[in-house]
Amino acid sequence: MNCEVAHERIVTGAYGELPDEQTHELERHIAGCPDCHREREELLALKVLANAHPVMEPTANLVARSRLRLEEALDALPPKRWHERLGQRMMNNFASLQAAPVAACLLLVAGAGAGSLGGYEIAQNRAAHTAAALSATPQTQTGQPQAGPAEIANISSIVRQPNSEMVEVRYNQVVPQRMEGSLDDPAIRQLLMLASEDSASAGVRDDSVGLLAAECRAGHGCQGAGIRDALMVALRYDKNEGVREKALQGLEPYVAQDVRVRDAVLEALMNDGDPRIRTAAINILEPVEADTSVRQVLHTVANSDQNPQIRTVSRQVLSRVPEIQ
Amino acid sequence: MNGTDRDGGSRGQDRAQARAPEMELIREAQGGSRAAFDALVRQYEHQVLRLALHLTGSEHDAEDIYQEAFLKAYRYIGNFRFECSFYTWIYRIVTNLCLDRLRRRKTRREDRAVIVDRSGDEIDLLASVSDDRSFSNPAKELDRKLLGEKIQAALDKLTPRERMVFELKHYQGLRLRTIGEMLNTTEETAKNTLFRATKKLRTQLAGLR
Numbered sequence: 382m383n384c385e386v387a388h389e390r391i392v393t394g395a396y397g398e399l400p401d402e403q404t405h406e407l408e409r410h411i412a413g414c415p416d417c418h419r420e421r422e423e424l425l426a427l428k429v430l431a432n433a434h435p436v437m438e439p440t441a442n443l444v445a446r447s448r449l450r451l452e453e454a455l456d457a458l459p460p461k462r463w464h465e466r467l468g469q470r471m472m473n474n475f476a477s478l479q480a481a482p483v484a485a486c487l488l489l490v491a492g493a494g495a496g497s498l499g500g501y502e503i504a505q506n507r508a509a510h511t512a513a514a515l516s517a518t519p520q521t522q523t524g525q526p527q528a529g530p531a532e533i534a535n536i537s538s539i540v541r542q543p544n545s546e547m548v549e550v551r552y553n554q555v556v557p558q559r560m561e562g563s564l565d566d567p568a569i570r571q572l573l574m575l576a577s578e579d580s581a582s583a584g585v586r587d588d589s590v591g592l593l594a595a596e597c598r599a600g601h602g603c604q605g606a607g608i609r610d611a612l613m614v615a616l617r618y619d620k621n622e623g624v625r626e627k628a629l630q631g632l633e634p635y636v637a638q639d640v641r642v643r644d645a646v647l648e649a650l651m652n653d654g655d656p657r658i659r660t661a662a663i664n665i666l667e668p669v670e671a672d673t674s675v676r677q678v679l680h681t682v683a684n685s686d687q688n689p690q691i692r693t694v695s696r697q698v699l700s701r702v703p704e705i706q
Numbered sequence: 707m708n709g710t711d712r713d714g715g716s717r718g719q720d721r722a723q724a725r726a727p728e729m730e731l732i733r734e735a736q737g738g739s740r741a742a743f744d745a746l747v748r749q750y751e752h753q754v755l756r757l758a759l760h761l762t763g764s765e766h767d768a769e770d771i772y773q774e775a776f777l778k779a780y781r782y783i784g785n786f787r788f789e790c791s792f793y794t795w796i797y798r799i800v801t802n803l804c805l806d807r808l809r810r811r812k813t814r815r816e817d818r819a820v821i822v823d824r825s826g827d828e829i830d831l832l833a834s835v836s837d838d839r840s841f842s843n844p845a846k847e848l849d850r851k852l853l854g855e856k857i858q859a860a861l862d863k864l865t866p867r868e869r870m871v872f873e874l875k876h877y878q879g880l881r882l883r884t885i886g887e888m889l890n891t892t893e894e895t896a897k898n899t900l901f902r903a904t905k906k907l908r909t910q911l912a913g914l915r
Contacts, residue, residue: 392901396875398882427908428876433850434857436877439755443765447755447772451747454777455740 382410387417395424504555536576539588548592550576564596574611583621590615590624594631609635613645622655629658633665647678656688663694732792736784743783747776750796757797761804761873762811763858771807775800790887798888801870808866860910868903875900 382390390407393399399407411417439447534553541548541564549561550572562569576589593612597603615628629649635642650662659682666675676699683695728749734742754775758768778799786795861869870889874880875896880888886896 389897389901392904393882393897396882396900398897423908424904427904427911430853430911431857431876431907434854434861436756436760439752439759439768440765443755443759443769444751447769448747448751450769450773451776452744454773455743455780458780 382406384414384417387411387414388420391417391421391424395421395428501555533572533575535581536572536579536585536589537582539573539576539585539592541588541592548573564592565601570596570608574607577611577615577624583624586615586619586624587621587627590619590631591627594627597631598634600634603631603635609639609642613642616645616649622658625649625653625655625658626661629661629665636665643672643675647674650678650682656691659686659688659691660694663691663698666698728792729788732783732786732788736786743780746779746792750793751776754796754800757800757873757878758804760877761869762807767807771800771803774803778803794884794887798890801874801888805866805870808869857911860907863910864903864906868899868906871896871899872903872907 387407387410390399390403391411394404394407411421532554537551537553537557539548539550546563546565547561548564548569549559550569551557551559552572552575560568560572564570570593573589573593576585577593579585579589590612593603593608597608597612603609609632612628612631616625616632619625619628629646632642632646636646637643646662646665650659650666653659653662663679663682666679679695679699683692683699686692686695728746731742731745735746751772754772755768758771758775759765762768762771775796779796786792861872864872867889871885874885874888875882882896882900883893886893889896
């Protein structure tokens with residue numbers, strides 16, 4: 382220990398703030414250092430001298446005067462308004478929460494858990510009610526499915542019974558559901574249209590588009606725009622060429638009478654990446670009255686299609702122009 | 707065995723028990739109870755006045771500090787979060803007010819190396835003081851009073867912070883850690899400030915040994 386450190390510890394020790402082990406070390410240093418010994422003596426003398434300016438107890442008069450003055454000042458303060466009291470109480474409660482972070486976290490976790498459990502129970506009850514209602518009425522001629530498309534997570538499988546119009550559709554809501562019905566059933570059709578947009582499973586899309594297209598080719602109630610729209614979407618956007626081919630086949634009966642269908646087929650002829658589909662699109666074009674768009678597309682395809690066979694077929698069709706009015 | 711001797715554990719228990727009613731008083735005061743606040747004032751008013759009186763040397767100033775400190779406590783008691791003792795919290799308010807007072811005030815007492823007593827003789831305050839003074843001796847009483855004034859003058863030469871630390875340590879007997887809390891600093895800083903204060907005082911009062 383050097384004298385500089387010793388001088389500091391002398392002050393700390395004189396006021397009882399030095400740890401025992403440092404006190405012992407200091408004593409040993411002072412015993413061998415006259416300067417530090419003198420330093421301690423002077424500090425102790427200072428302490429005695431400082432006591433010549435003693436702390437006086439306040440007189441009773443001073444206490445009474447001070448107290449009276451304070452009471453007058455407190456009485457003169459305006460009472461806290463209700464919103465100030467409320468705000469203070471809320472701050473105190475918040476501070477209590479701040480002082481108990483674990484309790485606050487537990488409270489949040491419990492609240493979130495209770496909310497999730499309640500939501501799950503409600504959804505499950507609703508799904509059970511829906512399944513009960515649907516199973517009680519397997520064939521419905523009118524109306525929408527009990528479960529709207531927004532409430533169905535996805536379609537898991539579509540199975541048509543052999544030699545039958547009956548189809549079983551398995552789909553998922555909160556829990557897996559099952560529905561069985563005829564292809565004419567609007568509820569089944571709605572599920573099939575939903576399945577045609579299922580991005581997860583090409584197989585499900587293929588099954589649903591195939592069934593819908595078959596219904597349309599058979600003339601079974603495809604007059605409604607919903608099914609044709611579903612097939613046109615599949616033709617334009619499905620990534621699977623098999624699904625697009627089936628959609629094209631399903632739209633064939635409507636190329637002549639529905640301009641929207643014709644346009645979708647012409648788009649497929651211009652843009653589809655699969656030459657089989659472009660070829661099929663040419664083949665299903667029927668003569669239409671004064672439709673110049675068909676001739677224009679055929680001209681374009683005849684000149685610019687990458688596939689030589691398609692160019693040839695297009696020229697052949699154009700050569701039969703009098704047949705396409 | 708002295709009946710008042712106790713081990714640290716039971717002292718801690720007593721302290722905890724003594725704090726329990728104080729906590730209730732504080733909560734009631736936070737809830738708006740004037741009676742609870744008045745009870746708290748009575749618990750601490752002597753300590754507050756004692757500190758303010760010794761620091762300022764003036765009853766008038768001590769009264770002002772008392773007033774300001776407890777009004778502030780009344781206004782902000784809702785912000786007290788029981789993170790420290792109420793004693794530390796109140797003392798923090800008082801020490802800050804005292805520091806402000808010390809900083810604002812100009813030197814009121816003249817430094818007198820030599821003063822004149824009642825008989826007209828000059829007294830050299832720097833001369834050493836005899837140890838065999840008697841309190842019943844008026845002359846010696848005067849010497850004590852003058853000595854006290856000399857010490858007060860030396861204390862006035864400290865910075866407000868040094869003055870405060872020395873006051874709280876030497877005269878009020880607080881731990882350096884508590885002093886650090888009150889002055890919103892560390893124990894180490896409080897210790898260094900005390901060291902500087904004692905060094906200055908020894909220089910100022912060197913002739914009075």
